Amino acid sequence: MQVSDQPNSNNLVPNLLTSLTPIGSETFDSKNPPSPELIDACVHCGFCLSTCPSYRIIGKETDSPRGRIYLMDGINEGDIPLSPAIAQHFDTCLGCLACVTTCPSGVQYDQLIEATRAQVERNHPRSLPEKLLRQFIFATFPYPNRLRVLLAPLLAYQKLGLQKLLRSTGWLEKFLPQQLKAMESVLPDLTPESFKDQLPEVIPAKGEKRYRVGMILGCVQRVFLPEVNNATVRVLTANGCEVVIPKLQGCCGALTHHQGQEAQTLELAKQTIDTFAHLNLDAVLINASGCGHTLKEYGHILKDDRQYAAKAKEFSSKVKDVQEFLDHVGLTAKLSPLQDQPLAIAYQDACHMLHGQKISLEPRRLLRQIPNVQLRESIDASLCCGSAGIYNILQPEVGHELGEMKVTNLTDTGAEVIASANVGCITQIRKHLKLQNKNVLLMHPMQLLDYSIQGKKLN
Numbered sequence: 515m516q517v518s519d520q521p522n523s524n525n526l527v528p529n530l531l532t533s534l535t536p537i538g539s540e541t542f543d544s545k546n547p548p549s550p551e552l553i554d555a556c557v558h559c560g561f562c563l564s565t566c567p568s569y570r571i572i573g574k575e576t577d578s579p580r581g582r583i584y585l586m587d588g589i590n591e592g593d594i595p596l597s598p599a600i601a602q603h604f605d606t607c608l609g610c611l612a613c614v615t616t617c618p619s620g621v622q623y624d625q626l627i628e629a630t631r632a633q634v635e636r637n638h639p640r641s642l643p644e645k646l647l648r649q650f651i652f653a654t655f656p657y658p659n660r661l662r663v664l665l666a667p668l669l670a671y672q673k674l675g676l677q678k679l680l681r682s683t684g685w686l687e688k689f690l691p692q693q694l695k696a697m698e699s700v701l702p703d704l705t706p707e708s709f710k711d712q713l714p715e716v717i718p719a720k721g722e723k724r725y726r727v728g729m730i731l732g733c734v735q736r737v738f739l740p741e742v743n744n745a746t747v748r749v750l751t752a753n754g755c756e757v758v759i760p761k762l763q764g765c766c767g768a769l770t771h772h773q774g775q776e777a778q779t780l781e782l783a784k785q786t787i788d789t790f791a792h793l794n795l796d797a798v799l800i801n802a803s804g805c806g807h808t809l810k811e812y813g814h815i816l817k818d819d820r821q822y823a824a825k826a827k828e829f830s831s832k833v834k835d836v837q838e839f840l841d842h843v844g845l846t847a848k849l850s851p852l853q854d855q856p857l858a859i860a861y862q863d864a865c866h867m868l869h870g871q872k873i874s875l876e877p878r879r880l881l882r883q884i885p886n887v888q889l890r891e892s893i894d895a896s897l898c899c900g901s902a903g904i905y906n907i908l909q910p911e912v913g914h915e916l917g918e919m920k921v922t923n924l925t926d927t928g929a930e931v932i933a934s935a936n937v938g939c940i941t942q943i944r945k946h947l948k949l950q951n952k953n954v955l956l957m958h959p960m961q962l963l964d965y966s967i968q969g970k971k972l973n
């Protein structure tokens with residue numbers, strides 16, 4: 515495909531249209547296509563291109579925000595078919611929302627890609643292997659109890675040394691399909707805690723109770739990083755919060771929402787709202803950025819549902835990222851240094867925290883309160899790490915390159931610790947730290963605060 519990659523090219527539309535040969539007859543249906551008004555807000559200036567991770571790696575206009583907006587417009591107008599080649603350009607979007615932050619014209623690309631993804635899922639027939647992989651992910655990842663059924667063989671795979679053996683002999687590299695290889699490569703070390711939720715339903719505040727908060731455990735996080743949830747509870751209770759963790763809570767729907775699975779997302783969102791209803795909470799807290807962004811969007815996601823529209827708005831108004839909440843209410847627990855010497859920490863901005871929720875100062879302010887901590891900023895700090903939910907599984911090559919870049923940039927800061935507040939970013943960064951043989955600690959900010967409150971040292 516020959517299209518101009520020049521940010522300010524005036525010939526983009528003709529170039530794109532003439533170079534895209536119709537392959538199939540699929541097109542958008544009439545149910546909420548990407549809005550022509552939102553599309554028209556784009557003035558084609560190209561400012562967003564340099565901050566777009568897919569454009570940075572793939573280097574084609576069609577894999578940039580501006581190019582994708584052209585494609586949406588072309589499909590809306592009937593000039594471009596929703597062919598497999600075109601759908602692939604939407605699939606390569608990480609949904610990181612960096613373009614939303616950058617765009618001087620306020621183009622709501624988030625809404626455009628959200629509508630487009632749902633259209634692609636409804637109207638673009640995927641290949642059988644692709645379909646099976648997606649169905650497997652959507653049928654297991656959002657359901658911790660189903661995911662746990664798969665864990666027993668995976669635990670055996672890790673504990674019996676099979677993982678080490680297959681990785682070291684290069685067997686996985688040679689024989690596993692690329693996407694399964696990518697899935698295997700981000701599998702964290704499993705512990706007995708992965709198999710069962712251990713936290714009680716109500717955990718009292720330590721000392722005087724200041725707030726009563728609900729906590730969302732996350733579907734993948736509670737299985738793969740239960741230690742982050744445990745640390746979050748300890749930090750909250752130490753700071754005067756009574757923590758309520760409804761047993762029946764499931765997935766918030768972030769994973770399916772980001773992939774255009776509308777019906778499943780609506781069902782999961784309603785379930786989450788019902789689970790947290792009538793608990794008399796001051797706030798509903800989440801410690802994973804992707805989930806936090808979706809939870810705050812419930813009002814928009816359920817706007818057309820007569821029964822849930824108002825409830826969804828009310829629920830979303832209570833949702834706070836845990837760092838946002840703690841920064842707002844203030845830490846009351848005493849903090850101790852994590853080591854006797856100055857400790858350099860690089861805080862990694864997760865996209866749905868930075869671009870989606872506009873939270874960047876709050877986590878840094880919290881970390882700075884730990885004695886001896888010095889924060890370091892990496893170059894390209896606002897560029898996606900390539901995890902992006904399940905992007906690193908579905909688009910392993912682009913995900914891999916971004917992961918490599920992210921870890922190089924973070925470790926180039928010389929930091930002894932990387933702090934990351936998203937389960938997907940943590941697994942992606944951990945994988946690339948290992949691949950690059952970098953011995954740097956990787957922790958969630960809640961874990962660092964927990965250590966500090968407990969007076970524990972890092973080494």
Ligand code: SF4
Nearest residue numbers: 556557559560562617
């Ligand atoms: S999305 Fe915004 S920044 Fe990008 S080309 Fe359009 S107007 Fe310019």
Ligand code: SF4
Nearest residue numbers: 566607608610611613
């Ligand atoms: S969401 Fe991210 S990957 Fe997608 S177009 Fe915007 S900047 Fe590029």
